[in-house]
Structures are given as structure tokens and as C-alpha cells.
Amino acid sequence: MLNKFxxxxxxxxxxxxxxxxxxxxxxCTLAGVKFGTxxxxxxxxxxxxxxxxxxxxxxxxxxxxxxxxQIIIDELKNPIIKYGIITLILxxxxxxxxxxxxxxxxxxxxxxETLFGSLNFRIDNxxxxxxxxxxxxxxxxxxxxxxxIIIERFLIILVVIMSFSFVLTTFxxxxxxxxxFKGLLYFKTPNESLLTIMALIGTTIVPYNLFLHAELVKKKxxxxxxxxxxxxDLIIAISIGGFVSLCIIITASNIDSFExxxxxxxxxxxxxxxxxxxxxxxxxxxxxxxxTSTITAPLAAAFVVCGCFGLPSNLKSLYFKFTWILIIxxxxxxxxxxxxxxxxxxxxxITNGMLLPIIASLLLWIMNKSNLMGYYKNxxxxxxxxxxxxxxxxxLSIKTILLIIK
Numbered sequence: 001m002l003n004k005f006x007x008x009x010x011x012x013x014x015x016x017x018x019x020x021x022x023x024x025x026x027x028c029t030l031a032g033v034k035f036g037t038x039x040x041x042x043x044x045x046x047x048x049x050x051x052x053x054x055x056x057x058x059x060x061x062x063x064x065x066x067x068x069x070q071i072i073i074d075e076l077k078n079p080i081i082k083y084g085i086i087t088l089i090l091x092x093x094x095x096x097x098x099x100x101x102x103x104x105x106x107x108x109x110x111x112x113e114t115l116f117g118s119l120n121f122r123i124d125n126x127x128x129x130x131x132x133x134x135x136x137x138x139x140x141x142x143x144x145x146x147x148x149i150i151i152e153r154f155l156i157i158l159v160v161i162m163s164f165s166f167v168l169t170t171f172x173x174x175x176x177x178x179x180x181f182k183g184l185l186y187f188k189t190p191n192e193s194l195l196t197i198m199a200l201i202g203t204t205i206v207p208y209n210l211f212l213h214a215e216l217v218k219k220k221x222x223x224x225x226x227x228x229x230x231x232x233d234l235i236i237a238i239s240i241g242g243f244v245s246l247c248i249i250i251t252a253s254n255i256d257s258f259e260x261x262x263x264x265x266x267x268x269x270x271x272x273x274x275x276x277x278x279x280x281x282x283x284x285x286x287x288x289x290x291x292t293s294t295i296t297a298p299l300a301a302a303f304v305v306c307g308c309f310g311l312p313s314n315l316k317s318l319y320f321k322f323t324w325i326l327i328i329x330x331x332x333x334x335x336x337x338x339x340x341x342x343x344x345x346x347x348x349x350i351t352n353g354m355l356l357p358i359i360a361s362l363l364l365w366i367m368n369k370s371n372l373m374g375y376y377k378n379x380x381x382x383x384x385x386x387x388x389x390x391x392x393x394x395x396l397s398i399k400t401i402l403l404i405i406k
Contacts, residue, residue: 010230011216012237013156014296015054015209019241020162021293022107023100024203025286028245031196032252037183038190040249042197046204047242049389051235053205054213056363056378056386058230061214062221063376068214068359069307071366085358090308092355093208094327097301100208101331104297105132108290109335114283128336136332139294143324146315148219151295158288163244165285170247172278173254180250198399204245205393207355210363212300215313224376251282294331298324357393364390 031039057068064071069089076082109131112119119130142154189197217230302323306313313320364386367378378386 009152009156010220010233011152011213012233013152013159014216014299015213015234016159016237016240017155017292018206018209018212018296018300019050019204019238020159020244020289021100021104021297022110022286022290023103024241024245025107025248025289027196027199027203028248029252031200032249033255035190035193035196036253037179037250038188039193039197039200040180040183040246041185041187043200043204043242043245043249044184046201047238047245049201049392050205050209050242051238052382052385052389053210053360053363054234054238055231056367057210057214058217058234059227059373059376060363060366061217062227062230063224063374064372065218067218067303067307067313068211068363068366069304071372072362073308073310075366075369075372085362086308088358089304089355092352093211093301093304096352096355097208097297098327098330098334100297101294101327102334104290104293105135105331105335106290108135108287108294111283111285111287111290115280115287132332132335135291135294136328138291139298140325140328142295143299143315143328144321148315151299155292155295158292159240162285162288162292163240165281165288166244166247166251169278169281169285170251172281173251175250175254194399198396201392201396202352202356204242205356205396207352207359208297208300208304210359211304211307212296215303215307227376294328298327298331301327354397357390357397360386360390360393 028043031043060071061067066074069086072085072089073082076085109129112131112135120127121130122128142151145151213234221227221230302320303313305311305323306317306320309319311317311319315321364378364383367373367386368383370377
């Protein structure tokens with residue numbers, strides 16, 4: 001029965017694992033602490049937009065049997081535009097995912113430090129954290145196995161642990177259901193909330209997930225008639241990630257403090273009110289969110305790099321392994337030297353902001369090419385919704401970059 005359960009699961013666990021990382025947990029924590037449940041509506045919009053964009057990436061991957069970089073290279077005829085976009089994708093994903101990776105590792109470290117305390121070593125007068133090295137080795141070992149079934153099952157377990165931890169913690173806070181519904185349905189924009197709204201949307205709609213999903217879906221399903229199964233898997237994955245994000249905001253809204261800067265502080269802040277059990281639940285959830293994302297971020301980067309250079313994109317390829325090893329290595333280095341998690345997240349958001357509108361526009365263009373999609377190209381209604389999301393992504397990009405670089 002358990003084997004049947006695993007057999008029917010697609011790339012959903014990997015997408016859910018990539019969806020909820022320490023960056024998302026941190027942004028949702030800050031949103032809940034500063035603005036309570038007032039910004040739940042923005043996260044709901046982001047979740048719906050993510051489902052639309054991911055569904056286009058899934059359809060493109062399954063119908064064309066190509067990854068997104070291959071499609072872009074094949075379909076863009078102007079060499080200047082083609083190589084300009086490919087260069088931007090390559091740099092944004094590699095640099096952005098390295099930043100994400102260091103943030104993911106740092107988030108997992110926060111969870112471990114909340115549970116077990118610090119684990120440092122000293123070289124001369126310099127103190128270094130050992131946890132990032134341990135987390136990097138765990139992630140590297142899982143990816144080095146070269147088997148998707150091992151990666152999927154490992155991530156399923158961690159996604160279940162992560163979801164259980166955050167949802168159960170929310171239950172302990174005894175939230176007001178009416179307040180939650182108001183936060184979801186009333187478009188409130190409190191003073192100084194614009195950057196947080198943009199951050200919530202930006203941390204939910206992540207470009208590298210589009211590349212990752214388009215690649216993974218064609219490894220699981222092989223027929224066009226499998227598209228409904230791929231959609232079902234997608235909706236479940238994004239819904240789980242979105243629900244967990246909502247739970248984090250709701251939990252954080254119960255903390256009356258503006259001194260909280262990350263989810264590690266949230267775990268400590270909950271202890272006096274709800275007991276040490278809540279603290280450990282948040283810490284476990286944060287660790288699970290970090291360790292899952294330390295696997296998916298380098299995985300996505302490796303797919304993109306190999307796609308851009310026409311190299312084999314399988315787990316056993318030396319080029320593929322070399323790419324994800326570099327991402328993990330630099331992620332560990334940045335995390336070990338102690339850069340602040342929030343600074344890393346902001347840097348990743350800048351690369352996100354630059355790439356998202358371009359990828360969203362290209363996806364919309366791909367979905368309307370009859371030679372590629374045929375019967376499966378976008379309907380008028382889907383194009384209308386997708387155009388709104390592309391417009392949102394452009395506004396998100398401009399606002400995020402302007403606000404962050406001020």
C-alpha cells in the first residue's frame with residue numbers, strides 16, 4: 001500500500017519542498033509579527049498566481065518533452081535576444097540560487113541552534129559555525145545518490161514533518177477564525193506594508209520552481225493524456241505550501257513583539273506563551289524547510305545550467321553533479337562566515353525580481369505557439385489571467401528592486 005502511495009506521487013514533494021524555504025518562513029514571520037493577519041490576502045493572490053504559472057510550465061514540459069531553456073533556445077530566432085535572455089537566466093538562476101542556498105542552509109542552522117544550541121569551531125581569532133557544513137554534506141549525499149526515488153521519498157518525509165510542525169503550532173495559538181477570513185478577503189494595506197506585500201508575493205512566485213517543475217514533470221509522465229494527473233499533483237503541492245505559509249503568518253500574528261527578525265526568534269518568542277513544545281515545533285519545521293530547500297535549489301540550478309549549454313540533465317551526469325556541488329559549496333561558505341539571513345534573502349529577491357517578469361512573459365509566449373502546443377495552447381480566458389499575472393510580475397519586479405536598493 002505504501003509503495004502504491006509513492007508510485008502515484010509526481011514531482012509535487014520536490015515543488016512543495018522548494019516552495020517553503022527559510023526565506024518564505026522568515027518573510028511570513030515578519031509579515032505576521034508586523035501586520036498580524038492583514039496581509040493574508042496578498043499571499044492568497046500569490047498562491048493562485050503561482051498555480052497558474054506552474055501549470056503553464058508543467059504543460060510546456062509535458063507536451064513538448066523539453067525543459068524551458070531548451071524551448072527558449074529553439075524558439076527564439078534572433079541571436080542577440082536569444083543569448084541575451086539565456087545569459088540573464090543563467091546568471092540570475094546561478095547567482096540567485098547560490099543566495100537562496102546560503103539562506104536555506106542558514107535557516108536550517110537556526111532550527112538546529114534553537115533545538116541544540118551552537119556548534120562552533122575556532123581558527124585563530126575567527127569563530128565558524130559547524131552546522132552549515134553538516135547540512136551541506138547531508139544535501140550533497142542525497143543528491144549524489146543519483147536516484148530520484150531516494151530524493152522524492154526523503155523530501156516527502158521532510159515536507160510532512162515541516163507541514164505538521166507549522167500547522168500544529170498554529171492550532172496551539174488558537175487563532176480567531178473570523179480575523180483570518182477578514183485577512184484573506186479584505187485588501188488592507190497598512191502603513192509601510194508595501195515592501196512586505198511585495199516580499200510575500202516574491203517569495204511565493206519563484207522563477208527557479210518553473211524550470212524545476214517543467215523538467216521533473218517529463219521524468220514522471222510520458223503521455224499527453226497524463227496532464228490531468230500532473231495538474232492534480234501540482235495543485236496539491238502548491239496548496240500545501242500555501243497553507244503552510246498562511247499558518248506561519250497566523251502563528252506569528254500572535255506575537256506582540258517587533259524584535260523578531262526570523263523564524264528562530266519566533267520559536268523563542270512563542271515559548272513563554274505556549275510552552276516549550278511550540279518552540280520545538282517551530283524549530284523542527286524551520287530545519288525541515290531549510291534542509292528540503294538545500295536540495296531543490298542546487299537541483300534547479302543544475303537543470304538550468306545543463307539546459308543552457310545543451311549538456312545532459314540527469315543526476316548521474318558529471319556536469320550536472322559539478323553544478324549542484326558548486327551551489328552547495330558556496331552556500332555553505334556564505335552561511336559559515338555568518339552573513340545575516342535577511343540580507344541573503346533580500347539579495348535573492350533582487351535576482352528574482354529581475355528574472356520573474358521575463359520568464360512569465362516567455363511562458364505566456366510559449367503557451368500560445370501553435371507549432372509547440374497545438375491543441376493544448378492557451379485559451380482566451382487562460383491568456384487573460386496569465387496577462388494579469390505577467391503585469392503583476394512586472395510591477396513586482398520594479399517595486400521590489402526600487403524599494404530594496406534604496
